[in-house]
Amino acid sequence: MNKAIVFACSHRRGGNSDRAARLLAQGITEAGGEAEVLYVRNREIMHCLACGYCDKANKVQGQRRCVLGAKDEAWDLFQHFFSSPCILFASPVYFYHLPSRFKTWIDRGQQYWQARLDKEPWIASLPKRTAHAVLVAGQPSGDKLFEGARLTIKYFVQNFNMDLADPLVFRGIDDRNDLKGQETFEAQVVELGKQAWASSS
Numbered sequence: 001m002n003k004a005i006v007f008a009c010s011h012r013r014g015g016n017s018d019r020a021a022r023l024l025a026q027g028i029t030e031a032g033g034e035a036e037v038l039y040v041r042n043r044e045i046m047h048c049l050a051c052g053y054c055d056k057a058n059k060v061q062g063q064r065r066c067v068l069g070a071k072d073e074a075w076d077l078f079q080h081f082f083s084s085p086c087i088l089f090a091s092p093v094y095f096y097h098l099p100s101r102f103k104t105w106i107d108r109g110q111q112y113w114q115a116r117l118d119k120e121p122w123i124a125s126l127p128k129r130t131a132h133a134v135l136v137a138g139q140p141s142g143d144k145l146f147e148g149a150r151l152t153i154k155y156f157v158q159n160f161n162m163d164l165a166d167p168l169v170f171r172g173i174d175d176r177n178d179l180k181g182q183e184t185f186e187a188q189v190v191e192l193g194k195q196a197w198a199s200s201s
């Protein structure tokens, strides 16, 4: 599948990061690519049970190591990491971190962390890619405002052989429509979409 995937990670429909996700997709399209925006809030995702099932490498190999299997939509989202050349995230900061639905999905990625540790070839041989993120936060200041979110996404995508580029961040963006119409901010997001696609293809 030669298509970029943009994960929109807010719980708020029609807010700032939804807008950023659409602008990223616009940039990708303008650069000649194809993009799909997936809304994580609309997906049913169960919590990691910390049951240790995915540790049992000799018994459980392959891309679906999780005891929860296909009981929810976590795998539907993960499979894009195995097929897309260009992965992007648009997310708000919640309590210096990521929205809980997104984090719940990330925790389910523990099965891939374990598979990499076990040097399973299907994950070790994934192509090297760069993932991108746009992060928005309501507060206008705070040195480490984006640090929790950045580190978590960084180590999440590393499981799939992706490096996270420095996220594009916006501070003081709080009300639902704060990003919309801020032309310089919007242009930066579109530009990131263009560059992400250009460098992936």
Ligand SMILES: Cc1cc2nc3c(=O)[nH]c(=O)nc-3n(C[C@H](O)[C@H](O)[C@H](O)COP(=O)(O)O)c2cc1C
Binding pocket: 010, 011, 012, 014, 015, 016, 017, 018, 091, 092, 093, 094, 095, 096, 097, 136, 137, 138, 139, 140, 145, 173, 174, 175, 176
């Ligand atoms: C539960 C919750 C926690 C939040 N925590 C923070 C925070 O720690 N720092 C901050 O700057 N903004 C925080 N915000 C504000 C959001 O980051 C801000 O409103 C953002 O624009 C929301 O993006 P969205 O429109 O894409 O949902 C929080 C918002 C919510 C709902």
